[in-house]
Amino acid sequence: MNTLVLTVLTLGVLGILLAVILYFVAQRFKVEEDPRIDDVEKMLPGANCGGCGFAGCRAMSEALVNRDNIASLFCPVAGGDTMKTIANLLGKVAPDKEPMVATMRCGGTCDKRPKVNHYDGALNCAVVNTFYVGESACAFGCIGYGDCVDACKFGALKLNKETGLVEVDADKCTACGACVKACPKGLFELRKKWPKNRAIYVACRSKNRGAVVMKACKAGCIGCGKCAKVCAFGAITIESDLAYIDHEKCKLCRKCVNECPTGAIKIENMERLPKEPKVAPAVKSETKAEENK
Amino acid sequence: MKTFPIGGIHPNDNKEWSKDCAIEVLELPAEVRIPMIQHIGAPSTPIVSKGDKVLAGQLIGQAVGFVSANIHSPISGTVTAIDALPNGQGQRRMMVVIKREGDDWVEGVDLSPELKRECTLEPAEIIEKIKNAGIVGLGGAQFPTHVKLTIPEGQKAEVLIINGVECEPYLTSDYRNMIERGEMLLTGVEITMRALGVERAIIGVENNKPDAIEHLRNIIRRDNYRGIVVEPLKLRYPQGGEKQLIAAVTGRQVAPPPALPISEGAVVCNVSSAIAIYEAVQKNKPLVERVVTVTGKSLKSTHNYLARFGTSLNTLLDLAGGLPEGDVKILNGGPMMGRAIVDVTAPLIKGCSGITIISGDEAARGKEMACIKCAKCVSVCPMGLEPYLLSKLARLQKWDMAEEHNTVDCIECGCCSYTCPSNLPLLDYIRIGKQTVMTNIRARALADKK
Numbered sequence: 001m002n003t004l005v006l007t008v009l010t011l012g013v014l015g016i017l018l019a020v021i022l023y024f025v026a027q028r029f030k031v032e033e034d035p036r037i038d039d040v041e042k043m044l045p046g047a048n049c050g051g052c053g054f055a056g057c058r059a060m061s062e063a064l065v066n067r068d069n070i071a072s073l074f075c076p077v078a079g080g081d082t083m084k085t086i087a088n089l090l091g092k093v094a095p096d097k098e099p100m101v102a103t104m105r106c107g108g109t110c111d112k113r114p115k116v117n118h119y120d121g122a123l124n125c126a127v128v129n130t131f132y133v134g135e136s137a138c139a140f141g142c143i144g145y146g147d148c149v150d151a152c153k154f155g156a157l158k159l160n161k162e163t164g165l166v167e168v169d170a171d172k173c174t175a176c177g178a179c180v181k182a183c184p185k186g187l188f189e190l191r192k193k194w195p196k197n198r199a200i201y202v203a204c205r206s207k208n209r210g211a212v213v214m215k216a217c218k219a220g221c222i223g224c225g226k227c228a229k230v231c232a233f234g235a236i237t238i239e240s241d242l243a244y245i246d247h248e249k250c251k252l253c254r255k256c257v258n259e260c261p262t263g264a265i266k267i268e269n270m271e272r273l274p275k276e277p278k279v280a281p282a283v284k285s286e287t288k289a290e291e292n293k
Numbered sequence: 294m295k296t297f298p299i300g301g302i303h304p305n306d307n308k309e310w311s312k313d314c315a316i317e318v319l320e321l322p323a324e325v326r327i328p329m330i331q332h333i334g335a336p337s338t339p340i341v342s343k344g345d346k347v348l349a350g351q352l353i354g355q356a357v358g359f360v361s362a363n364i365h366s367p368i369s370g371t372v373t374a375i376d377a378l379p380n381g382q383g384q385r386r387m388m389v390v391i392k393r394e395g396d397d398w399v400e401g402v403d404l405s406p407e408l409k410r411e412c413t414l415e416p417a418e419i420i421e422k423i424k425n426a427g428i429v430g431l432g433g434a435q436f437p438t439h440v441k442l443t444i445p446e447g448q449k450a451e452v453l454i455i456n457g458v459e460c461e462p463y464l465t466s467d468y469r470n471m472i473e474r475g476e477m478l479l480t481g482v483e484i485t486m487r488a489l490g491v492e493r494a495i496i497g498v499e500n501n502k503p504d505a506i507e508h509l510r511n512i513i514r515r516d517n518y519r520g521i522v523v524e525p526l527k528l529r530y531p532q533g534g535e536k537q538l539i540a541a542v543t544g545r546q547v548a549p550p551p552a553l554p555i556s557e558g559a560v561v562c563n564v565s566s567a568i569a570i571y572e573a574v575q576k577n578k579p580l581v582e583r584v585v586t587v588t589g590k591s592l593k594s595t596h597n598y599l600a601r602f603g604t605s606l607n608t609l610l611d612l613a614g615g616l617p618e619g620d621v622k623i624l625n626g627g628p629m630m631g632r633a634i635v636d637v638t639a640p641l642i643k644g645c646s647g648i649t650i651i652s653g654d655e656a657a658r659g660k661e662m663a664c665i666k667c668a669k670c671v672s673v674c675p676m677g678l679e680p681y682l683l684s685k686l687a688r689l690q691k692w693d694m695a696e697e698h699n700t701v702d703c704i705e706c707g708c709c710s711y712t713c714p715s716n717l718p719l720l721d722y723i724r725i726g727k728q729t730v731m732t733n734i735r736a737r738a739l740a741d742k743k
Contacts, residue, residue, distance in 0.1 A: 116635065121718055127718070127721045127722065130725060131382065132382035132383050132635055139384055208377075208385065
């Protein structure tokens with residue numbers, strides 16, 4: 001009995017003594033931290049995805065609170081509205097940024113881009129890329145082992161087994177840019193997010209000449225330049241036999257889509273423009289046949 | 294018998310398929326494609342244009358910078374195109390296409406078969422000649438030889454080591470060179486010793502080639518090649534690795550990178566490169582051809598060809614009876630370190646010591662299973678690394694940790710993947726880790742300079 005009392009007493013006194021010491025030590029070495037950092041961190045999504053360029057949301061909120069000019073800081077996951085609320089709280093000016101969405105720029109599905117060899121190594125795009133061009137003859141196309149799917153923390157990417165290509169779910173995509181870094185072929189681009197997830201882009205990155213592209217893939221950009229000619233806004237440029245649609249200048253008029261002979265310009269959540277009667281019937285039937293497929 | 298101290302494996306050498314095939318001089322191809330990058334370092338600049346007439350041995354690609362190599366036309370004819378064409382891996386690289394007309398050489402090249410042994414040139418002159426001839430390491434690494442022979446200030450070469458190991462299974466091009474061109478090889482070694490100012494040269498040959506060892510020893514005795522000895526080595530892969538060979542022959546360990554073999558006083562050179570050095574220095578013949586093995590169990594016939602660079606691999610395979618039926622793996626090099634080829638229209642390049650055809654079950658990889666922590670990969674790694682860990686770190690993209698565990702020391706020999714009982718593609722991932730870490734290190738060095 002005596003031992004028990006003694007033990008309780010000793011430990012109790014020791015506890016109180018240490019608590020007192022700790023109290024004074026905590027007072028003496030207190031770290032002054034802006035309470036707003038905690039507030040800002042709560043407003044950020046907390047995904048710690050690194051899309052802002054910082055290690056995590058805490059580091060981002062510290063930067064937001066401590067820097068005078070926060071124009072270069074932006075959380076793509078939270079979006080413009082949240083950034084504005086945070087800026088108002090801190091009495092600073094938020095950057096004006098439009099919402100973005102990741103776009104996968106390869107249209108070489110299994111039937112349009114036939115496999116010419118069989119790969120038997122580790123199922124990882126980066127590994128394939130260290131060996132050779134990939135299972136198709138196109139050196140620029142999607143490898144299809146889903147490094148980007150693994151990198152996406154929001155479940156916005158999905159590998160379609162039928163087409164062999166990765167698809168972006170625009171509603172889930174936060175434009176954090178993880179896929180842009182993960183893809184060894186550089187197929188992803190963050191593009192302007194239009195209402196109703198509409199989009200027009202060139203689904204090809206092949207910088208090869210037209211003849212070479214045609215041999216490897218039926219859906220590739222051959223750099224013919226027809227789209228650039230028809231664009232009224234000067235949004236389309238052709239460089240190294242590859243068309244690129246500037247998403248800042250594009251107004252979604254869809255004229256280019258009908259011009260493209262290979263169907264490399266993709267539209268999403270929009271109808272094609274009706275064909276003008278002047279278009280040669282041969283071209284018309286061909287594109288229709290493709291659509292029917 | 295000597296060998297390197299740690300790691301290593303013993304794969305079936307499969308050399309019997311082609312080792313008795315004498316070197317055949319390949320008929321000149323109708324067209325060659327010459328890539329402007331056939332070496333480690335900066336790509337060469339093409340100095341000819343479309344429509345130009347070129348002679349065999351004429352300079353067509355000028356080296357850019359110190360670590361780079363000249364490229365010469367292997368045939369005489371007309372340049373028909375300078376274009377980005379696919380290499381063996383399907384990647385498009387700048388190549389000069391030449392259509393053959395006759396077989397005329399540039400002036401000054403001595404094509405006579407007589408051995409010319411005397412060399413009175415100064416070391417600097419020899420190295421200059423090697424540089425002009427565009428010689429690179431013909432064992433596969435394609436490192437410019439003149440860079441290797443230029444000893445950095447403050448260091449001194451003590452011994453020249455000639456790599457006649459050919460530890461890679463299937464390949465026999467170095468073996469045939471030693472058997473059939475032994476005199477040229479030894480004269481090349483003598484010249485290289487002169488260029489380096491060393492008194493000693495050791496030719497390391499694995500003991501699965503006893504006739505080559507005997508043959509070279511006989512020539513050395515008969516023709517009195519001073520200071521050159523042939524060292525038989527115990528059969529073990531990857532003995533042909535530069536550091537492994539130095540350790541095997543001299544017993545000295547080269548420190549991890551950035552230390553070079555010269556820090557231990559050693560310079561290593563391949564037997565085929567030594568022959569190329571002989572031809573360049575004594576005969577003024579630039580590097581335009583090499584001995585290449587075409588082998589495989591499923592091929593109709595196996596060969597060792599003396600072929601000009603730029604010959605399409607298709608030509609070589611057709612002469613060996615064409616590709617066998619069904620799925621086959623075509624390798625540039627041997628089965629351990631060779632790279633798979635997807636485009637057989639690709640040209641023969643300087644570093645290609647053999648084309649190996651592996652078919653069916655031999656080529657298939659086993660089903661990937663979980664790591665059972667048996668540490669077999671650790672015990673076979675000749676660099677003393679932990680392959681299971683490096684592979685895991687690369688999968689998790691922990692580049693800084695991979696760097697701490699010296700992933701850049703990896704020589705990509707493939708012993709770990711070969712030995713893994715769970716069939717894990719260890720090297721596949723380590724290679725990504727190595728590349729990323731090296732890029733990071735270079736970026737840091739660049740940032741520090743600024």
